[in-house]
Amino acid sequence: MRIxxxxxxxxxxxxxxGWLTRALAPIYRDFQLQDLAPHLAAASIDGTILVQAAPTEAETMFLLDIADSTEVVRGVVGWxxxxxxxxxxxxxxxxxxxxxxxxxxxxQDIADxxxxxxPALVRPLTAMARHGLVFDxxxxPRHLPRLLHVIGRHPDLTFVLDHCAKPRLATGEIAACEIRTWRRDIALLAQHPNIVCKLSGLVTEAAPDWQIADLRQAVxxxxxxxxxxxxxxxxxxPVVDLAGGYAAWFAAAETLLADLSPFDRAAVFGGxxxxxxxxxxxxxxx
Structure with missing residues (x-):
């Protein structure tokens, strides 16, 4: 199954x-499953994980109701x-x-x-592990050392690192320095077996006219x-529509992972x- x-x-x-304003014109509209369907068909996607975009339980219930109504949504990551x-x-x-x-x-939006x-997070994270829930x-990048501490404290909880922690891939000396720190912290996190990484969100961290070569170092x-x-x-x-769209990112990912074996590509794209x-x-x- 491709997911x-x-x-x-x-x-x-x-x-x-609250984060979605008119300044983000390409995605400042409603997006529904029928809008997604052509992209899934073009990429031969069989199922999806639907992820929260608002810090409310009301939105989580809204997403769960959508998932109840369709086979394509295999699970919901809520709030x-x-x-x-x-x-x-x-x-x-x-x-x-x-x-x-x-x-x-x-x-990323929490001031602290x-x-x-x-320490107050220990009990809710323990509850998540008890229910088999994943922590997205x-x-x-500046949060990675804190996350490293948390995943070590909760070995029974699975963590998913969204968007590779959003490394700044745009060109420039500051970005290059930050990339070196990001590389170090990613390597330290990966030593823990209870965290995986989501290959997503990279094109929106790259320059507007990104090329595949701009993504290769991070991937x-x-x-x-x-x-x-x-x-x-x-x-x-639909956030990817700010940086080229679904098809462009999917094609880039296929190119960037082309040297993997069919077995390994199947893992990244669904397994x-x-x-x-x-x-x-x-x-x-x-």
Whole structure:
């Protein structure tokens, strides 16, 4: 089964997408499953993981209802308030929906860079592991040392590093310095068996006129560090429309991974996502 491990759907009238403004004109509209369907067909995608885009449980329920209505969505990565006094009870309640396969706090938008180190997170992360939920880590390179501490503290919880932690791939001396730090931290994270990396979101971190060569350094590094069996390809649609679109990113990924064996390519484009997200929850492959 070929799986797109990361895409979104949204309806602007819901009003809980604070980051989505008119300044992002190409994606400032509603996106529904029928808009995604032609892309899935063109790439021979059999199933998807639908990921939250708003920090509300209401949006998570909205996404779970969509998943209930279609076979193509194999699982949902939702959101809950990890800082709430009743965070564990909230996770217990959400986990009753079997199509929920993970949770994703939007760490990149949290003002406190040390939020991941908060001791109060221990109980909700332990609850996630108990339910077989995956922790999707939406963060930036500066958060990687904090994540390294957390994954070591929770060896029974599976972590997915979204968008390779968004390395800045645009050209420039500052970006080059940051890339060196990112390379080091990625290598340290990959030493832990309970984290995998989502091959997604790279084109929106590259220059607007990106070429495949601009992505190769980052892709080769995560392939080397994590190995194909711990990489999951995701489109990040419709956000990817800000940087060339679904087809362009899919074609680039196929080119960048062309030297892998058919077995390893199958893992990146679906097998790893099925193992990580759908082993115990979600709509498992038949």
């Amino acid at each position: 797109d491990a990361h895409h979104h759907l949204w309806t602007l009238a819901r009003g809980d997408y 809950t308030d990890f800082d709430a006094a009743d965070a564990v009870a909230r996770i217990d309640a959400l986990a009753a929906r079997n199509l929920l396969v993970g949770l994703r706090p939007m760490v 860079d040390d939020w991941l180190l908060n 880590a939406l963060l930036l 080769d590094h995560v392939v080397t560090c994590f190995g194909p069996q711990r990489l999951l390809w995701g489109s990040d649609w 790893s996502a099925a193992r990580v997200y759908l082993r115990d929850r979600g709509r498992r492959p038949g």
